[in-house]
Amino acid sequence: MRKVTVKKQAVEKIKKFFPWIYKNEIKKIPKDIRKGEIVDIYSPSGELLGRGYINPSSVITVRIFSFFNKEDINKAFFIQRIKRAFSKRQHLQNITNAFRIVHSEADFLPGLIVDYYDGYLSLQINTAGIENFREEIIEALIEVINPKGIYEKSDEKSREKEGLDTKEGIIHGSVPESIFVVENSVKFKVSLSKGQKTGFYLDQRRNREIVSNYVEKGFKVLDLFSNTGGFGIYCGLKGADFIKFVDISENAVELIHENCELNSINNYQIIKENVFDFLKEEVKKGDKYDIIVVDPPSFAKTKKEKEGALRGFKYLILKSLQLLSNKGYIAIFSCSHHVDMEDLKSVTLEASKDRKVPVEIVEHMYQDTDHPYILNIPNSLYLKGFILRKGIT
Numbered sequence: 346m347r348k349v350t351v352k353k354q355a356v357e358k359i360k361k362f363f364p365w366i367y368k369n370e371i372k373k374i375p376k377d378i379r380k381g382e383i384v385d386i387y388s389p390s391g392e393l394l395g396r397g398y399i400n401p402s403s404v405i406t407v408r409i410f411s412f413f414n415k416e417d418i419n420k421a422f423f424i425q426r427i428k429r430a431f432s433k434r435q436h437l438q439n440i441t442n443a444f445r446i447v448h449s450e451a452d453f454l455p456g457l458i459v460d461y462y463d464g465y466l467s468l469q470i471n472t473a474g475i476e477n478f479r480e481e482i483i484e485a486l487i488e489v490i491n492p493k494g495i496y497e498k499s500d501e502k503s504r505e506k507e508g509l510d511t512k513e514g515i516i517h518g519s520v521p522e523s524i525f526v527v528e529n530s531v532k533f534k535v536s537l538s539k540g541q542k543t544g545f546y547l548d549q550r551r552n553r554e555i556v557s558n559y560v561e562k563g564f565k566v567l568d569l570f571s572n573t574g575g576f577g578i579y580c581g582l583k584g585a586d587f588i589k590f591v592d593i594s595e596n597a598v599e600l601i602h603e604n605c606e607l608n609s610i611n612n613y614q615i616i617k618e619n620v621f622d623f624l625k626e627e628v629k630k631g632d633k634y635d636i637i638v639v640d641p642p643s644f645a646k647t648k649k650e651k652e653g654a655l656r657g658f659k660y661l662i663l664k665s666l667q668l669l670s671n672k673g674y675i676a677i678f679s680c681s682h683h684v685d686m687e688d689l690k691s692v693t694l695e696a697s698k699d700r701k702v703p704v705e706i707v708e709h710m711y712q713d714t715d716h717p718y719i720l721n722i723p724n725s726l727y728l729k730g731f732i733l734r735k736g737i738t
């Protein structure tokens with residue numbers, strides 16, 4: 346087996362089960378090492394730290410599969426990891442037919458995403474190390490889950506960084522154009538090929554339920570960055586009077602109407618527009634909303650983009666506070682690792698000062714449990730948000 350020696354500074358974090366080794370943390374690497382090769386990782390004093398895969402041209406050069414041993418990485422290894430991940434999620438089958446089975450590092454399979462949609466799988470391979478085991482992984486998935494079909498959606502930007510082409514299409518069985526997802530008795534039509542991410546924002550399942558529990562009779566809801574209508578439709582089923590959905594994506598808004606019909610929701614409006622432009626005009630109209638959901642895409646993919654992201658969040662909160670009724674709630678989320686809960690609170694505090702209104706945080710929210718938070722991997726807690734209401738002066 347090929348050997349990689351890390352610098353002293355990396356040893357502690359690996360001992361705390363952090364699975365990434367950056368380029369500048371590597372002391373010694375075999376010269377002719379190939380992209381995706383399996384390596385054993387050693388400390389400068391020769392202590393075995395684990396086994397993982399390498400990509401010498403990637404900033405995250407080694408990703409660890411297994412700590413402190415030389416576990417064989419083969420089909421049996423993937424069967425065992427997938428089985429564990431699948432069985433951990435069994436309780437979710439009580440409330441939904443769609444959930445994440447494998448969440449990359451957070452399921453100790455770095456670079457691999459597998460989602461379950463009513464018996465079909467959506468698969469995403471994001472690294473060269475995982476790409477090398479594509480056949481073993483597909484066979485393991487068939488053996489453990491026996492899916493009706495597998496759709497590969499390896500379209501992530503991260504593949505470019507790994508020097509891989511994008512791959513998309515059916516790779517096993519058959520997969521229909523539309524799949525019907527039910528979560529918490531709410532129905533959604535999902536397209537694995539046209540939908541964002543692997544088809545649907547599964548990570549917001551629990552938060553859709555939490556936010557919709559705040560609906561009162563007669564409430565008007567504004568679902569910003571609505572995608573296919575997740576939050577708004579939950580609110581409609583809890584008795585909201587009217588829902589306005591806003592999203593920029595043609596593919597996403599196309600499905601909102603069908604999703605409303607599926608759930609017998611009639612009083613709504615769909616707006617295909619940039620939320621920032623929409624808000625500028627909407628505040629001029631003087632309409633008020635009782636629940637405003639702000640669930641933007643990741644504004645800060647890198648640390649450099651953080652400042653711009655915070656400006657974006659501040660704008661969204663300022664405008665939302667203007668549109669909020671006195672008894673209403675704003676639910677705001679950040680799915681960017683670089684904008685954390687404290688950042689979100691600090692821009693909210695600035696907006697509170699500018700709008701001259703105190704803010705009460707009534708609820709904290711995180712990604713649902715099928716997207717695990719591993720304490721040893723801080724960035725695995727990527728989705729965070731809260732619900733606020735106006736305080737009194």
Ligand SMILES: C[S@@+](CC[C@H](N)C(=O)[O-])C[C@H]1O[C@@H](n2cnc3c(N)ncnc32)[C@H](O)[C@@H]1O
Pocket residue numbers: 541545546549570571572573574575576591592593594597618619620621640641642680
């Ligand atoms: C995190 S997703 C929202 C998920 C959604 N809340 C759900 O529960 O399914 C972000 C959405 O923002 C949309 N989007 C991105 N930039 C936008 C913009 N400037 N204006 C409007 N929508 C935008 C994307 O199309 C995507 O649907």
